Amino acid sequence: xxxxxxxxxxxxxxxxxxxxxxxxxxxxxxxxxxxxxxxxxxxxxxxxxxxxxxxxxxxxxxxxxxxxxxxxxxxxxxxxxxxxxxxxxxxxxxxxxxxxxxxxxxxxxxxxxxxxxxxxxxxxxxxxxxxxxxxxxxxxxxxxxxxxxxxxxxxxxxxxxxxxxxxxxxxxxxxxxxxxxxxxxxxxxxxx
Numbered sequence: 001x002x003x004x005x006x007x008x009x010x011x012x013x014x015x016x017x018x019x020x021x022x023x024x025x026x027x028x029x030x031x032x033x034x035x036x037x038x039x040x041x042x043x044x045x046x047x048x049x050x051x052x053x054x055x056x057x058x059x060x061x062x063x064x065x066x067x068x069x070x071x072x073x074x075x076x077x078x079x080x081x082x083x084x085x086x087x088x089x090x091x092x093x094x095x096x097x098x099x100x101x102x103x104x105x106x107x108x109x110x111x112x113x114x115x116x117x118x119x120x121x122x123x124x125x126x127x128x129x130x131x132x133x134x135x136x137x138x139x140x141x142x143x144x145x146x147x148x149x150x151x152x153x154x155x156x157x158x159x160x161x162x163x164x165x166x167x168x169x170x171x172x173x174x175x176x177x178x179x180x181x182x183x184x185x186x187x188x189x190x191x192x
Contacts, residue, residue, distance in 0.1 A: 012171075015166070015168065015171050016171060016174055016175075019164055019166055019171055019172075019174070019175045020175065020178070022164075022165075023164065023175055023178065023179065027162055027164075027179065030160060030161070030162045031162060031179050031182055031183055031186075032186070033160050034144050034160055034162065034183055035182075035183045035186035035187055037116060037142050037144060037159070037160060038116055038118075038144070038183065038187050039186070039187050039190045039191075041114055041115060041116045041142065042078055042079070042187070042191070043190075044114055045114075046079075046112070046114045046115045046116060047079040047080065047081065047110075047111075047112075047115045047116070048063075048064075048067060048078070048079065048080040048081070048115070048116045048118060049080075049081050049082075049083055049106075049107070049110060049111060049115060049116070049117050049118065049136075049141075050063045050064055050080065050081070050082050050083065050084075050117075050118040050119075050120070051082070051083040051084060051103045051106075051117070051118070051119055051120065051128075051129060051132055052084060052119070052120030052121060052129070052146075053084075053121070053126055053128070053129070055169070055170075055173050056120035056121060056122065056146075056173070056176075057082075057084035058084075059120055059146075059173065059176060059177065059180065060082040060083065060084045060118070060120060061082040061084060061085055062177075062180070063080065063082070063118065063180050063184065064080040064081055064082040064085075066180075066181075066184040066188075067079075067080035067184060067187065067188075068080050070188065071181070071184040071185055071188045072185065072188065073188055073189070073192040074192070075188060075191045075192040076191060078187070078188075078191060081110070083102075083103050083106045083107075083110075083132070089102075089106065090102050093105045093106070099128060100127040100128045100131055101128065101131060102128050103119075103128050103129060103131060103132030104128070104131035104132050104134075104135050106132070107132045107135045107136050107139070107141075108135060111135075111136050111139050111141045112139070112140075112141070113139060113140030113141065114140065114141070114142075115136075115141045115142075116141060116142050116143075116144055117132060117133060117136035117141050117142070117143050117144070118144045118145075118146070119132065119133045119136075119143060119144070119145045119146070119154060119158065120145070120146040120147075120176065121145070121146075121147055121152075121154050122147060122148030122149070122169045122172045122173065122176075123147075123148065123149060123152065123169075124145070124147040124148070124149050124152020124153055124154040124155055124163075125149075125152055125153050125154065126154075129154060130153060130154060130157065133145070133154060133157050133158065134157065137157070137159075142159050142160075143157065143158045143159050144158060144159065144160050144161075144162075145157070145158035145160070145161040145162070146161070146162050146163075146164075146176050146179070146180070147161055147162075147163045147164075147172075148163065148164055148165065148166060148169060148172030148173070148176075149163070149165060150163050150165040162176075162179055164176055164179070
């Protein structure tokens with residue numbers, strides 16, 4: 001195997017380890033708080049809505065699937081919806097209102113006071129995410145954010161933000177996945 005490829009792989013693994021260490025050092029309380037917010041909302045008949053773009057859209061679907069289905073235990077299905085999955089809605093909204101409104105309009109139609117909007121944006125500056133989060137807060141929902149750049153606009157807007165701070169979107173998303181799996185596990189324990 002090419003030595004440069006080996007070094008590239010080792011470098012990616014080392015960066016991942018560093019970010020996991022930072023998560024263990026700084027993020028545990030944040031993840032516990034997010035799991036508590038989601039649990040309380042669901043116990044009060046709230047719903048969890050999740051949104052993101054690109055890989056974060058896939059994460060939104062993954063999170064909704066874990067909550068509606070199950071993570072590791074049998075329990076009732078929990079009301080979670082990825083705002084990234086209805087192609088007819090997304091394409092109609094993007095066409096009629098512009099892509100920056102695709103989550104805002106869904107928030108307008110669906111979110112109620114006491115619900116949770118889980119907004120994922122590694123840059124923390126995606127206009128469509130910010131528009132949705134702004135309206136969700138105005139409607140009385142709790143905004144939970146996952147970002148990859150500390151001090152971003154989304155972080156400042158959110159009620160609680162978990163930031164896997166790194167210039168590499170891929171490395172941030174890897175840490176996001178660990179974090180949301182832990183959140184899904186904790187939430188599930190409260191309903192199993």
